[in-house]
Amino acid sequence: MATISIEYSNPLATQKDLAWGVESINRTSPESDQVASSLLEEMAAATGLPSFVWIPCRRYWKSETSLPTWLTLSPALVDRFLYANGSTLVDLGPSIRFLGFPVTLPTGEVAILGSVAREGAASAPAEWILAATDAGWSQAELTQFVDSLLCIPRPTLERLCALAGRHFSSMRTVDRLDDELQQLTSQIEYTFEEISLLHSLTQRLQLSRSPLELANHCLARLHSLIPAAGNAIWMQVDHDRHHFSVEGHLPLDEFQLARLTSRFEEHDWSRPLVKNNLAKTLLGADFPGLQNFILVPIGEAPFRRGWIVSCNLSDDKEYGSVEASLLGSIGTILGTHLRNIELYREHQSLVISFVRSLVQTLDAKDPYTRGHSERVALIARRLGQELRLPADDLEDIYMSSMLHDIGKIGVDDRILRKPDQLTPEEFRAIQQHPMIGYRILKQLKNLQHILPGVRSHHEAFNGKGYPDCLKGEEIPLMARIIAVADSYDAMCSDRPYRKGMPLERLEEIFRRGSGLQWDPNVIDAYFAAREDISEICRAYSPTGADLLAELPIETMARRFL
Structure with a gap:
């Protein structure tokens, strides 16, 4: 659902600029037009009166078929709505009444949402007479249109205006809660996937599992959590063997990754290294194609056994604490697994040495x-x-x-x-x-x-x-x-x-x-x-x-x- 914002306090000058900004006159917005049409239907249903939507910045007018096409709001009327404290009733001439309020559309445009009625005997205001004449209407047609407007006493119109305002305020609250619910749902889904990945890693920490198997398992699932162009793991498997695994397109080869890590030798590696907006920096010039990245160690010094790097987050997004925390957790788990294997190898060597000594002792006897x-x-x-x-x-x-x-x-x-x-x-x-x-x-x-x-x-x-x-x-x-x-x-x-x-x-x-x-x-x-x-x-x-x-x-x- 697209979110709209309903203004109930005196707008700032910038809101008036949004309403009347000349630079926006030719702008088209299908999303805003669709929202405007939906609001128009809602306004007509809420008031039971002929209703309209007016977007001043691009002279966009949409109304029910009962309203003539020449009927728009003058700048003076728009300003009165913009500066009103909430929903308001605006008089036009002795008998015509507009009720409405400003709304902010998804694109940031300010629109006036309103309805029109009359109070007492029908009498067309002067600006309507001029607009109708320019549109080729006769006096009889204009009089017939004004007579067709519902005649509603002012106290009733004021109550109707207040009810319409509260109705759309409730809509705003529902939209806001719906957006928050969607964000919360996305966050829960992400957290579940993150926990699922970390849980699957911890379930694979048996010594019979190769570190390379864990590394490849991480890379296979990382893209669903961090939609980057490329993720990679470089890992020292043992004293004379290392492994470099890449998923996606990484703008770094193994040698360039070594250069990158050496640039940050003084970094506090208890925290992930996060770099964004590298396009016009010296670092970006030294590593072409690198827009942003996260770099985390596998294991802590002096038992560091490799690196995890994620490069170029999609949709021009920036890396943040969520991605850094996830990669940091994976680095810690992989580092712990590698260290455990080293300790078990040392322990195994002691056991073998003990058995060998016993056998040699027996042979000596x-x-x-x-x-x-x-x-x-x-x-x-x-x-x-x-x-x-x-x-x-x-x-x-x-x-x-x-x-x-x-x-x-x-x-x-x-x-x-x-x-x-x-x-x-x-x-x-x-x-x-x-x-x-x-x-x-x-x-x-x-x-x-x-x-x-x-x-x-x-x-x-x-x-x-x-x-x-x-x-x-x-x-x-x-x-x-x-x-x-x-x-x-x-x-x-x-x-x-x-x-x-x-x-x-x-x-x-x-x-x-x-x-x-x-x-x-x-x-x-x-x-x-x-x-x-x-x-x-x-x-x-x-x-x-x-x-x-x-x-x-x-x-x-x-x-x-």
Whole structure:
């Protein structure tokens, strides 16, 4: 709905200028004409009298068909309406009465909205006689027109004038409230979209989410909130890799963005940088095509990891606090996510270093079995793949296999290095290593996922294993998988007291022990993957690459941090 303003106080001189301004005589305004027509109908309905709209600045007159085309308002009458205090009754001659008030149209033009009636015996004023004569009317036609006007006593006209004024005042209030409602609705819609974007970001802050995924998600939704020609995110992904994403048309390339940010090194980056009206400035000359922009950092110093820039707001609008606040929030969220990933990587490095130290400590105690834990980890992971386990479970199995014998740290070195067959007493000491390993690792919250494999990898499927004599599926699946991998590497490897077993003999033992010593499903998985497992053991070298480094960072962070 177009907003009109109804004047009820003495207008300023500028309003008279708007009413009579010569520079506006030839101006046309379809929107104002449409509003004027609507007001005319409303005035006629409110007063029940012949009504008119007069826009003096462009000599625009519109009236009901009952009024002649030569009937207009003289400058003196217009001035009386303009300077009246609210709706007013203006006399023209002894019997003609105008009632009305000024209104301001959407274009700022001032119009007179009014009705006409007569009081007492019909008598045409002199200016009507002249206008009617110029229009070719006869005296009889003019007299007939004046007689046709409703004859209304002055007290009644005054009350009618006051009622019409209050009616249009109510219209003004309704229009104003309608505009405020539309503005509030737009603001609520914008706020909802803003909250929706920020909420969707916070829902994507898992460490498994790539920062680039978040950046692209932001850019895809930013245009609906900030209708700029172009939005971009430059982000340092890690120490030697960065990413530059652009949505729309950005008048800056990556190098120019770096130049722009360097121009404002002294800026207080706790606040977004907002620049408008750059067309005739030195900055605008240095960056052609840049009309206005907002620049916000991703993260706070000393952990700043990039920039978000929005350039050239549409419809020649200027950036303000609303856009700056939104981009600032996005920058903070992205910066926090990148910093969290860095912290988790540091934490992950500590966990890996700890595991590596434990494995190396065990190798130092029993150098003859060096590499056993690493080979078991590779074999167990391949068995898990054959069983179609998800990636998270495979990494748990891998890490648990690396540490499955860590309890041997608590076993006497003489027993571990004994070249002969173990005595029953020595074997019972060896049997303590699953519980020793469990007690060592259970204090570490980050390794709770892998404890079942450490504790139960020597349980037997028939319930005759140790330390808890678990049976069948009471044994954790992780432990059942590690048991097969551990047995495979132990039987294939050379020991001080025997040579490694031939593969044919090993597989015969697996077949006979399926359902007794080992889970039949895991044994079946072994035979399905036997060639891959043989190749794993053949290609393995304890001096090769660090196997722990193979674990994906996101998985380590998710499972062990």
